[in-house]
Amino acid sequence: xxxxxxxxxxxxxxxxxxxxxxxxxxxxxxxxxxxxxxxxxxxxxxxxxxxxxxxxxxxxxxxxxxxxxxxxxxxxxxxxxxxxxxxxxxxxxxxxxxxxxxxxxxxxxxxxxxxxxxxxxxxxxxxxxxxxxxxxxxxxxxxxxxxxxxxxxxxxxxxxxxxxxxxxxxxxxxxxxxxxxxxxxxxxxxxxxxxxxxxxxxxxxxxxxxxxxxxxxxxxxxxxxxxxxxxxxxxxxxxxxxxxxxxxxxxxxxxxxxxxxxxxxxxxxxxxxxxxxxxxxxxxxxxxxxxxxxxxxxxxxxxxxxxxxxxxxxxxxxxxxxxxxxxxxxxxxxxxxxxxxxxxxxxxxxxxxxxxxxxxxxxxxxxxxxxxxxxxxxxxxxxxxxxxxxxxxxxxxxxxxxxxxxxxxxxxxxxxxxxxxxxxxxxxxxxxxxxxxxxxxxxxxxxxxxxxxxxxxxxxxxxxxxxxxxxxxxxxxxxxxxxxxxxxxxxxxxxxxxxxxxxxxxxxxxxxxxxxxxxxxxxxxxxxxxxxxxxxxxxxxxxxxxxxxxxxxxxxxxxxxxxxxxxxxxxxxxxxxxxxxxxxxxxxxxxxxxxxxxxxxxxxxxxxxxxxxxxxxxxxxxxxxxxxxxxxxxxxxxxxxxxxxxxxxxxxxxxxxxxxxx
Amino acid sequence: xxxxxxxxxxxxxxxxxxxxxxxxxxxxxxxxxxxxxxxxxxxxxxxxxxxxxxxxxxxxxxxxxxxxxxxxxxxxxxxxxxxxxxxxxxxxxxxxxxxxxxxxxxxxxxxxxxxxxxxxxxxxxxxxx
Amino acid sequence: xxxxxxxxxxxxxxxxxxxxxxxxxxxxxxxxxxxxxxxxxxxxxxxxxxxxxxxxxxxxxxxxxxxxxxxxxxxxxxxxxxxxxxxxxxxxxxxxxxxxxxxxxxxxxxxxxxxxxxxxxxxxxxxxxxxxxxxxxxxxxxxxxx
Numbered sequence: 001x002x003x004x005x006x007x008x009x010x011x012x013x014x015x016x017x018x019x020x021x022x023x024x025x026x027x028x029x030x031x032x033x034x035x036x037x038x039x040x041x042x043x044x045x046x047x048x049x050x051x052x053x054x055x056x057x058x059x060x061x062x063x064x065x066x067x068x069x070x071x072x073x074x075x076x077x078x079x080x081x082x083x084x085x086x087x088x089x090x091x092x093x094x095x096x097x098x099x100x101x102x103x104x105x106x107x108x109x110x111x112x113x114x115x116x117x118x119x120x121x122x123x124x125x126x127x128x129x130x131x132x133x134x135x136x137x138x139x140x141x142x143x144x145x146x147x148x149x150x151x152x153x154x155x156x157x158x159x160x161x162x163x164x165x166x167x168x169x170x171x172x173x174x175x176x177x178x179x180x181x182x183x184x185x186x187x188x189x190x191x192x193x194x195x196x197x198x199x200x201x202x203x204x205x206x207x208x209x210x211x212x213x214x215x216x217x218x219x220x221x222x223x224x225x226x227x228x229x230x231x232x233x234x235x236x237x238x239x240x241x242x243x244x245x246x247x248x249x250x251x252x253x254x255x256x257x258x259x260x261x262x263x264x265x266x267x268x269x270x271x272x273x274x275x276x277x278x279x280x281x282x283x284x285x286x287x288x289x290x291x292x293x294x295x296x297x298x299x300x301x302x303x304x305x306x307x308x309x310x311x312x313x314x315x316x317x318x319x320x321x322x323x324x325x326x327x328x329x330x331x332x333x334x335x336x337x338x339x340x341x342x343x344x345x346x347x348x349x350x351x352x353x354x355x356x357x358x359x360x361x362x363x364x365x366x367x368x369x370x371x372x373x374x375x376x377x378x379x380x381x382x383x384x385x386x387x388x389x390x391x392x393x394x395x396x397x398x399x400x401x402x403x404x405x406x407x408x409x410x411x412x413x414x415x416x417x418x419x420x421x422x423x424x425x426x427x428x429x430x431x432x433x434x435x436x437x438x439x440x441x442x443x444x445x446x447x448x449x450x451x452x453x454x455x456x457x458x459x460x461x462x463x464x465x466x467x468x469x470x471x472x473x474x475x476x477x478x479x480x481x482x483x484x485x486x487x488x489x490x491x492x493x494x495x496x497x498x499x500x501x502x503x504x505x506x507x508x509x510x511x512x513x514x515x516x517x518x519x520x521x522x523x524x525x526x527x528x529x530x531x532x533x534x535x536x537x538x539x540x541x542x543x544x545x546x547x548x549x550x551x552x553x554x555x556x557x558x559x560x561x562x563x564x565x566x567x568x569x570x571x572x573x574x575x576x577x578x579x580x581x582x583x584x585x586x587x588x589x590x591x592x593x594x595x596x597x598x599x600x601x602x603x604x605x606x607x608x609x610x611x612x613x614x615x616x617x618x619x620x621x622x623x624x625x626x627x628x629x630x631x632x633x634x635x636x637x638x639x640x641x642x643x644x645x646x647x648x649x650x651x652x653x654x655x656x657x658x659x660x661x662x
Numbered sequence: 663x664x665x666x667x668x669x670x671x672x673x674x675x676x677x678x679x680x681x682x683x684x685x686x687x688x689x690x691x692x693x694x695x696x697x698x699x700x701x702x703x704x705x706x707x708x709x710x711x712x713x714x715x716x717x718x719x720x721x722x723x724x725x726x727x728x729x730x731x732x733x734x735x736x737x738x739x740x741x742x743x744x745x746x747x748x749x750x751x752x753x754x755x756x757x758x759x760x761x762x763x764x765x766x767x768x769x770x771x772x773x774x775x776x777x778x779x780x781x782x783x784x785x786x787x788x789x790x791x
Numbered sequence: 792x793x794x795x796x797x798x799x800x801x802x803x804x805x806x807x808x809x810x811x812x813x814x815x816x817x818x819x820x821x822x823x824x825x826x827x828x829x830x831x832x833x834x835x836x837x838x839x840x841x842x843x844x845x846x847x848x849x850x851x852x853x854x855x856x857x858x859x860x861x862x863x864x865x866x867x868x869x870x871x872x873x874x875x876x877x878x879x880x881x882x883x884x885x886x887x888x889x890x891x892x893x894x895x896x897x898x899x900x901x902x903x904x905x906x907x908x909x910x911x912x913x914x915x916x917x918x919x920x921x922x923x924x925x926x927x928x929x930x931x932x933x934x935x936x937x
Contacts, residue, residue: 070817071834072809099820100832104911110828117831343693343737393685394739432687462692462737477688479705484697509865514811516905534810534904535868578836598870631869632840636879648836654848660831661802661852 002063002091002127005036005055006119009043009068011098018102020112024067027116031123035059044074052078053085063091063126067119069098088131090577090647095122117660124655132577132646135625139225139573140325143564144169146217146507149177150196150550151542151557152330153203158561159328160208164568167210167322168203169217169231171503172261174279175200177332181262181356183363185550186413187444193278200280214285216503218319220327220510223599223629224537225573227324235315237286238272242310245282249302249311250274258290260367263360266375267367272302272311277365286313326564327511329521329533330541330557331504335496336391340398344390344494345464350375351472352464354496355407358414372422374490377470381490384418385474386411386429387461391497393432400497400518405547407495408435412448414493419452428455428487430476438549457485464492504544513538520546531560539563578647579628580635582621584609586642589619593634593643601627602634669716669754677750681712683740690734690744700724704734704744711747719751726752731780801855801921805832805914806841810868811903812860818907819914826914829921830858837861838899839872843883846897850887850930856896856921860910863901873901891929895920 006028010016021039029037036059040048043066055061064087066078071094079089097115105111143159145152148170156166168175179185180200182192203209212231219230253270260267262275271290274282292299293313303311335356338346346352351374353361364370374381388407391399408431415427434456436442448454459477467473467488474487500519508515513533514522521544524532531540541560542553567573582593584607594602601624608617621643635643635650644650674681690704691697702710702724710719719725728748735743807813813834819826835841838861846857859880861873877899884897898917902910 070813070820072814072817096817096832096834099817101820101828103820103823104825105828106825107828114828114831121831121833389687389739395683396739396741399739432685458688460687460689460692460739462689462694462733475693477691477703477705479686479688479691482703482706484691484694512866512868512870514862514866514868514904516903522904534814596871596875598872629869631837631872632835633837633869633872633875636839636842636875645836645840648840650842650844653833653835653840653842653845656833657804657845657849657854658852660804660833661849661854 002033002129003035003059003061004033004063004065004123004126005052005059005061006034006038006065006067006123007043007048007052007055008037008039008097008119009048009066010039010041011069011102012041015068015098015102018105018108018111019097019115020108023112024097024115024119028065028119028123031120033063033127034123036061043068044077049077049081049084052081056082056085056087061087063087063093063129065093065095065119065122065126067095067097067115067122070094070096070100088133090132091126091129093122093126093129095119120662121656121659124659125652128649128652128655130646134574134577136572137225137575137626139568139570140227140323141165141568142167142322142324143326143328143568144217144227144229144322144324145328145330145541147177147330147332147501147542147544148175148211148213149330149332149542150179150199151332151544151553152177152328153199154554154557155328155330155541155561155564156209157199157203157206158558159564159568160206162561162565162568163208164565165208165210167212167231167324169215170211170213171216172275173214173236173273173283173285174275174281175203175211175213176276176278176280178356179550180276180278181264181359183359183366184413184417186409187438187440189413189417197278200278204280211281212320213281217507217510222323225325225567225570227327227537229322229324229327231320231322233318233320235317236283237288237311237313237315238284239310239312239315240281240283242308243283244308244310246307247274248305248307250284252301252305254299254301255290255292258287263367264354264357266357266360326537326539326567328539328541328560328564329504329507329511329513329544330560331501331507331544333498333543333547334501336400336499338391338494338496341390343463344387344461344492345466345472346494349464349466349472351490352492352494354494355410355414356496358493362414362417372418372425379490380422381425383426383487383489384428384491384493385461385472385487385489386415386427386493386495388429388431388495389460390494392495400499402518402547403435404495404498405435406498406549409438409441409444409549411493411495412436412445412454415454416448416452419448419454426455428457428489430457430459430461432458432460459485498543498547500544511535511538520544531556531563537567575626576630577625578630578645579625580623580630580632580643580645582623583642583644584620585611586640587618587620588640588642589621590639592637592639593621596633596637598631598633599627599629601629666714666716670711670714672754673711673716673747673750676753677743677746679743679746679750681708681742681747684708684712684742685740687739689737689739690742693733693737695731695733696727696729699727704728704748707744707747707751708742711751716751716754720755724748725755728752799922799926801829801918801926802853803830803856803858803918803921804849804854805830806835806838806845806857806859807832807902808838808840808861808868808872809834809836811862811866811901812838812910814904815860815902815906815910818904819910820907822907824907824911826911827918829918830914837867837869837872838876839869839879841876841880843879846883846887847930850892850927851932853927853931855924855927856898856917858898858900858913858917860900860902860913863903866903892927893924895924896927
């Protein structure tokens, strides 16, 4: 029998307001095994932990139950406290009477009754707990960064600067990401390329960084400190070691009709291409769907003109397998498809564009060489309408329920830049709310209104109607004047909602990192662990976690890097001791458990056993504690019931069930 | 006052609309074809219901100027459906007057080959229920 | 045995996986999304840790409903655990139904760590369902009854 101490936390008034704490103490004191019960204001405080140590010493406790907040919050705190007091940390159980009780119930009587039952379940479990001893696993001192945008680049640079090897995997032919597509950045109006390209060059030149562009993560196995990742290097059809980046192949390529991904499909590129002039690496790829040689077998112009002999039509995809200690996800975002928003006529008129498309139009390297012109007829526009919240803050099924966060600021930026460069253009912005929290953000927006004369209208655009004369009739409301507005515009720019890059789903599945209903990766704790995934060893950087602007992304990238460095700096990790264990006498060596184990942690040994005096050699399942992650799939599958999970054993869970149903 | 509150509750119940979801973007008023005819605009309808000012709604011109074209319902990004609120208010008024509106059996008589189906539908929405 | 539903306080056991559903329940708590106190949560590492034996035991000991919550398919922390749970529970529930424990008393639900609202809604629905079914009279160990 254990000697159990029960400690009930008030959590200020968080628990004590709905749970009668004294009553809980009184009730649990009568439970079998309980030799000590007390309550305290804040068990997690130093004084609270001292109370545990004191009781352990005085009453010679062997097990501890803390009735407090979720074990996801303070299990570690109390385990450490137990360890300091001289008890095995795995002799501690937590009854979650805050999140699962006091916060969701109002009736004091009901909540108290439930708290007592939850405490009883925990006591019943501790009665069957056995001391557990964590093992150790090694840490591979190398990090993987998935995504080569500003988030991925910054994370990789920070990790590499700390002296660890980093690999960046980027699926497009060049690193740079969305930021490389931007013309200027708010609120300082820096040229995006001018601040990004030095970082790209630095990453490429860094001796600790390896960049895999045109590559994708194909398979992830292993666990924190010891991931094994397969990276598929898609066939470039160009030998990166020979290519000098002269660009002649792109010039001479006769197939020039493929839509340019970098310019958001506003113009075309050649079949052999680098996405943009400052691409890193400056090695083109052949788009095999557009290449005449690949489609018909005839052409081969690029091979003929390449002085370096770098073109290789026979190149195959290559799989690189590498071990990593930490993985950082930095997959970024895309704008949503506007197919559900017929009212804005995006698919009907070339002059209705998204803000990211405007970004390309304003850029000197863009489809119009930086001249603001209508894409339909190349004419200079005189009247431009911006529409905010297109697809953002929508609770119907067409758009996204969240605020995309960056649109208010970039729309102010666009409006300001257009008014600055072309004072003859009238700019109207339809807004629902202007949200500009951020350093110098509101001042920036006010400048657009006060100094640049941008016309902000509180209201939303309901419809954009292309006119026979090529203009766009914009029908909107002005809520402050309480009137309907009809405006003939030359161009309409939609502040389109952003969503996580589509491939993030697949990556999250491979990493077993959890994802929310909007496909944003979930953080381990929304406030206290914002850059870690609940999956150990996986960190989050940039928009894959939630909408962010560049400064926030860079800050988060640095934070994710620090967390990864903290992991890589360790030589050994303590492993979770809650692993599966086979009862030698009951195991019949049937291999069923090995078949369901996702980690290949179970093997078989011929072992001599003493079964009630009969000595014989049997085939018995043996669990590798370094590989076992403690899911428990094998325990349920085992036909003879020989497999059990330490820390969550059959008897422990049944004891909990019994306590709850008592 | 309590009766006004009750009326507002009735409107919410009949329409199945939760006006609290409104984020005051005004997209409903943006494309309303009867906007100029209305004294209380579609987006204001939502806040009138929210504030329980049902008498003003019941006496407004808007109640009968709304075409029930449901453009506002279609476009509303928050699924607030101002058109349904107007519908419900109209129904409330009709019921108070003891009228029953258009009965389904009356419709065949009104059918006319040249009559647009949509008009019939909106008439049904307006006067029935 | 009480027939009067007004006094009926069902015993409901919820098995929640540590990674998604338990966190979802925590989120429901921190968001103050209420559900009846009849639901008691047992933390398991993964939905695949839930042995059918536990569920039988719960009914034996007088539970009126058992719900198992795990990560969404494809999102399991251990890659495949919830698939095992899904298959096992499908079989178990059909057997339980045959034995007179109605399908409404048993349920598997996927709740992610971000779905506090869904957790609370699911529990409310489930408790309501159990209320409509009344007390479970099958499988109970008569020695447990007063």
